[in-house]
Amino acid sequence: MIKFRRESFDSSILKREVYKMYLSRPLRDESAIITQLRKISADSIFCFSTFAPQNIAALEKLGFSLVTIRNTYRFQGLLVKTKSLLKGFRVVADKGILAKLTVADINRLADAIGSMSRYYRDPKILRSNARAIYRNWITNSLYHGYADQCFAILKGDLLVALITIKLRQRTGYIDLLGVVPQFQKKGLGAYLVQHCLQYLNREGFTDIRVITEGENVAANILYQKNNFVINAVELVYHKHFKNF
């Protein structure tokens, strides 16, 4: 009922012991969490809980703070008509071209994505650390095999948008999606989602999922407009046992 997993990526960047805790069912009370917490030595816990009044009561009693809700969407299998790409922009997946992206470009995009995240929303987490998580996440996705496929939109040589995909058995996950602020609301996000859906379709993936935070209105609208439907909603709580 309670699952704990040490999060090595977050732990290394935040330089503390970070665990994820999953509460997929309603708890009787907080005692089960206390028992589990005694078995690990955590500095921070990020908890993902099903919406259950018992869990909310237990987590709040133990001093966990609600930082966001997260929506898991599933694609309904109907591709909407693909948007055309504005003149002067091109989509690339070529590793040689992606290898030439500048650090400044990658960081600009990482900061745009990260600024919408629960790491930014948590006042206890330093902004520099929140930024580092997304900068590393994109770099690992592009160059160190964390993602199975990446599509970038370039204007000339400038990176303006990116989508990354992870493939697990029969499921395709949209992992990161972002458009730099200057080029948002021009159809680039929708173009990348549709491009990615076509790719997954061709590769035979029928189960396609994406997770986004409830506060992210733009992303929620974008996925809903592309025939994604919410499959699960979880409450996300953070608790820090040690000051940063």
Ligand SMILES: CC(C)(COP(=O)(O)OP(=O)(O)OC[C@H]1O[C@@H](n2cnc3c(N)ncnc32)[C@H](O)[C@@H]1OP(=O)(O)O)[C@@H](O)C(=O)NCCC(=O)NCCS
């Ligand atoms: C979410 C994001 C990728 C959307 O990309 P975008 O290129 O700006 O979006 P598009 O121009 O393709 O818009 C697609 C649809 O989303 C909706 N939308 C986009 N931005 C919106 C906003 N700020 N508010 C409300 N709706 C918005 C529009 O309805 C639009 O459809 P329409 O053009 O038919 O009206 C972009 O805002 C972004 O990079 N945000 C920061 C990172 C992020 O939140 N990533 C998603 C994490 S899962």
